[in-house]
Amino acid sequence: MIKRLTFLCLVGVAILAFxxxxxxxxxxxxxxGDTAAAAPTYDSAFxxxxxxxxxxxxxxxxxxxxxxxxxxLTWDLSPDDYKSGEVKEYIILRGTSASGQFDTLGNATQxxxxxxxxxxxxGEKFYYKVAALNYEKVDYKYLWYADGESVVVGPVSSSxxxxxxxxxxxxxxxxxxCAAIIYxxxxxxxxxxxxxxxxxxxxxxxNAVGRATEMGKTIYYVPGINDMDDVQTLASMSxxxxxxxxxAQNDTRIDVPVSxxxxxxxxxxxxxxxxxxxxxxxxxxxxxxRYLTDDQFGYAAAIDGLFVREKPATVFLIGAFFxxxxxxxxxxxxxxxxxxxxxxxxxxxxxxxxxxxxxxIGEELFAxxxxxxxxxxxxxxxxxxxxxxxxxxxxxxxxxxxxxxGVDFWRLFVVR
Amino acid sequence: MRREIPIAITxxxxxxxxxxxxxxxxxxxxxxxxxxxWFGIIxxxxxxxxxxxxxxxxxxxxxxxxPDFPFALIIIISFLxxxxxxxxxxxxxxxxxxxxxxxxxxxxxxxxYKWVYSALSATMFALLAxxxxxxxxxxxxxxxxxxxxxxxxxxxxxxxxxxxxxLLTDWILPTGYTMSSWADWIMSVPNTAGQRAIMIGxxxxxxxxxxxxxxxxxxxxxxxx
Numbered sequence: 233m234i235k236r237l238t239f240l241c242l243v244g245v246a247i248l249a250f251x252x253x254x255x256x257x258x259x260x261x262x263x264x265g266d267t268a269a270a271a272p273t274y275d276s277a278f279x280x281x282x283x284x285x286x287x288x289x290x291x292x293x294x295x296x297x298x299x300x301x302x303x304x305l306t307w308d309l310s311p312d313d314y315k316s317g318e319v320k321e322y323i324i325l326r327g328t329s330a331s332g333q334f335d336t337l338g339n340a341t342q343x344x345x346x347x348x349x350x351x352x353x354x355g356e357k358f359y360y361k362v363a364a365l366n367y368e369k370v371d372y373k374y375l376w377y378a379d380g381e382s383v384v385v386g387p388v389s390s391s392x393x394x395x396x397x398x399x400x401x402x403x404x405x406x407x408x409x410c411a412a413i414i415y416x417x418x419x420x421x422x423x424x425x426x427x428x429x430x431x432x433x434x435x436x437x438x439n440a441v442g443r444a445t446e447m448g449k450t451i452y453y454v455p456g457i458n459d460m461d462d463v464q465t466l467a468s469m470s471x472x473x474x475x476x477x478x479x480a481q482n483d484t485r486i487d488v489p490v491s492x493x494x495x496x497x498x499x500x501x502x503x504x505x506x507x508x509x510x511x512x513x514x515x516x517x518x519x520x521x522r523y524l525t526d527d528q529f530g531y532a533a534a535i536d537g538l539f540v541r542e543k544p545a546t547v548f549l550i551g552a553f554f555x556x557x558x559x560x561x562x563x564x565x566x567x568x569x570x571x572x573x574x575x576x577x578x579x580x581x582x583x584x585x586x587x588x589x590x591x592x593i594g595e596e597l598f599a600x601x602x603x604x605x606x607x608x609x610x611x612x613x614x615x616x617x618x619x620x621x622x623x624x625x626x627x628x629x630x631x632x633x634x635x636x637x638g639v640d641f642w643r644l645f646v647v648r
Numbered sequence: 649m650r651r652e653i654p655i656a657i658t659x660x661x662x663x664x665x666x667x668x669x670x671x672x673x674x675x676x677x678x679x680x681x682x683x684x685x686w687f688g689i690i691x692x693x694x695x696x697x698x699x700x701x702x703x704x705x706x707x708x709x710x711x712x713x714x715p716d717f718p719f720a721l722i723i724i725i726s727f728l729x730x731x732x733x734x735x736x737x738x739x740x741x742x743x744x745x746x747x748x749x750x751x752x753x754x755x756x757x758x759x760x761y762k763w764v765y766s767a768l769s770a771t772m773f774a775l776l777a778x779x780x781x782x783x784x785x786x787x788x789x790x791x792x793x794x795x796x797x798x799x800x801x802x803x804x805x806x807x808x809x810x811x812x813x814x815l816l817t818d819w820i821l822p823t824g825y826t827m828s829s830w831a832d833w834i835m836s837v838p839n840t841a842g843q844r845a846i847m848i849g850x851x852x853x854x855x856x857x858x859x860x861x862x863x864x865x866x867x868x869x870x871x872x873x
Contacts, residue, residue: 299677392673473868493698519705523698529772562779576850586787594846598853617856
């Protein structure tokens with residue numbers, strides 16, 4: 233049945249092809265004039281007929297909130313844009329005097345009505361015009377070319393701003409959060425005590441180290457794959473300091489394989505200091521903190537190899553992780569190590585939750601060092617952080633209520 | 649002074665960076681890029697520390713015949729071969745006509761990069777699929793209410809992301825309520841809400857940690873309290 237249908241279809245297509253081709257040829261033959269005569273002549277009348285109307289309402293303004301050097305241009309599209317397909321692109325022209333020479337600065341495709349001049353020297357005055365372009369090209373050569381130029385606008389000059397107004401509300405929020413943090417730190421200094429909620433993952437650190445001690449095995453501390461310029465790595469180094477002290481007190485070996493040279497130097501100093509602090513400087517060996525590789529998957533492979541061969545009792549995966557997070561965490565899980573993970577990478581959190589015993593989720597990673605230290609000053613900063621959270625919570629709740637009642641003001645206020 | 653100087657540098661750089669975020673005017677606006685360059689330069693020199701450390705530890709393992717010394721031997725050989733080809737072909741390319749780089753196609757370095765390094769990296773990345781399967785199996789076991797909710801959500805999202813999900817439901821459910829719509833809703837409403845809550849917490853944690861470090865309250869990263 234299918235074969236028959238296919239055969240019938242093929243026959244139908246063949247008949248159609250036979251019928252259409254001669255008909256088209258006939259139509260071409262019967263058209264007035266031959267092929268050579270049909271070729272258009274690009275005389276002034278032809279060009280005039282195909283010249284697009286220029287764009288209008290050209291506005292040139294200094295780009296806001298920058299260090300100077302940029303001017304934003306906007307315009308209303310030529311009436312011929314899209315409508316008749318007579319606009320292929322817009323050319324932006326710039327000059328230093330209204331009546332002088334204008335040079336081409338750049339272009340914008342049809343339908344686009346903005347351009348940023350990023351080569352405007354701060355303080356220098358410029359004039360602009362925008363031309364709507366129509367043309368026909370073959371092999372990158374113009375067969376004909378027609379443009380409709382707008383009026384000249386200017387003079388405009390760029391200047392640097394002293395405050396980025398687009399970040400005004402960020403500034404206010406940060407100011408509030410910082411003020412709250414400093415207030416609570418000062419409060420803690422004066423002897424106030426604060427309630428800090430329990431964080432299971434951090435509470436478990438001592439038990440996890442204790443487990444390694446009891447089993448006589450190593451602890452592995454993996455500080456992620458970012459360098460020292462990442463706050464997550466800094467937070468991880470702070471936690472490493474606390475964990476190393478506990479490990480050194482228990483005389484348990486802690487190994488820190490790293491993927492960045494600067495992290496290696498920092499981590500080595502921290503672990504060494506921890507051993508010295510508890511009176512066991514001789515127990516520390518340089519090779520406990522070692523560099524493996526900068527390469528993401530090379531690092532993951534090396535860590536997996538170390539886990540499988542050395543079977544550590546406890547693994548800390550704390551810092552910035554990417555796709556290698558699950559590769560490491562699952563391998564750690566497969567060897568039966570107790571695993572405490574922490575990261576501020578939202579995409580990696582589900583992997584850690586699935587594969588590790590405890591996970592420090594986002595803010596808990598940053599709170600861990602203060603929480604472990606139990607120092608009032610640091611705990612005060614956590615309380616200030618909570619105040620910031622309360623501010624956001626109030627803003628969200630007020631926003632939801634106002635949106636329910638159809639008041640859009642709050643959303644615009646916050647978004648801006 | 650061992651502590652004071654790093655703390656002072658941290659304070660100055662931290663404050664300048666914070667100001668640069670809000671002040672685009674020179675010199676603040678340019679600081680971010682400049683500090684980035686400085687960090688890059690320091691990092692480039694520091695890479696030798698890492699490489700030498702790797703070699704030192706690997707050589708110690710080999711000479712002392714530690715249990716896993718064959719792995720250390722592979723590291724040493726791989727490292728030296730790559731370094732040799734990099735320098736040798738880089739040097740050769742400088743005096744060749746036309747000049748070429750050690751990374752150009754056809755060089756031994758490029759051959760090893762393409763057929764050894766890239767293949768090994770891809771293999772490690774591909775392993776992720778199997779790890780996802782085993783982790784999902786554990787995570788989706790309906791042991792309690794939360795895990796059951798996760799299982800149900802995962803069921804809808806996974807089926808909604810493949811054509812067969814709609815194929816199974818579009819004959820019974822009205823348009824807009826098929827499996828893909830359920831998956832989209834789960835991803836864009838409860839999932840986004842959860843992610844945003846975490847993101848807000850992270851942002852506040854970042855501010856708090858940065859402030860502690862800038863003010864010199866958090867010094868553990870310098871070694872000790």
